[in-house]
Amino acid sequence: MKRLAALLxxxxxxxxxxxxxxxxxxxxxxxxxxxxxxxxxxxxxxSGRDALFTLRGPSGSFRxxxxxxxxxxxxxxxxxxxxxxxVIGKDLIEVSIGRDRYRLPARVR
Numbered sequence: 001m002k003r004l005a006a007l008l009x010x011x012x013x014x015x016x017x018x019x020x021x022x023x024x025x026x027x028x029x030x031x032x033x034x035x036x037x038x039x040x041x042x043x044x045x046x047s048g049r050d051a052l053f054t055l056r057g058p059s060g061s062f063r064x065x066x067x068x069x070x071x072x073x074x075x076x077x078x079x080x081x082x083x084x085x086x087v088i089g090k091d092l093i094e095v096s097i098g099r100d101r102y103r104l105p106a107r108v109r
Contacts, residue, residue, distance in 0.1 A: 028103040031057050
């Protein structure tokens with residue numbers, strides 16, 4: 001399996017401003033078992049903790065992720081359900097948690 005490298009800089013670049021501040025904060029997601037992805041979700045860095053991120057859905061739902069440095073990419077930070085990471089293209093991963101899926105930028109090595 002390809003290892004994920006330098007995920008953190010991509011995630012940091014994708015967030016930082018409040019979700020409503022700029023369109024670049026929006027990511028594709030397929031929530032609650034939906035088959036089609038839509039650019040409806042947002043990603044934000046948790047203040048004061050560079051490796052933690054919150055993915056938010058339009059209904060107010062959210063998932064917390066922690067960026068890893070061991071090649072896994074990200075893990076679920078809230079412990080509720082595990083995150084599964086799949087490389088789906090150049091510089092793109094899909095993170096599945098429960099019935100929710102998110103597409104995130106990542107550098108694949």
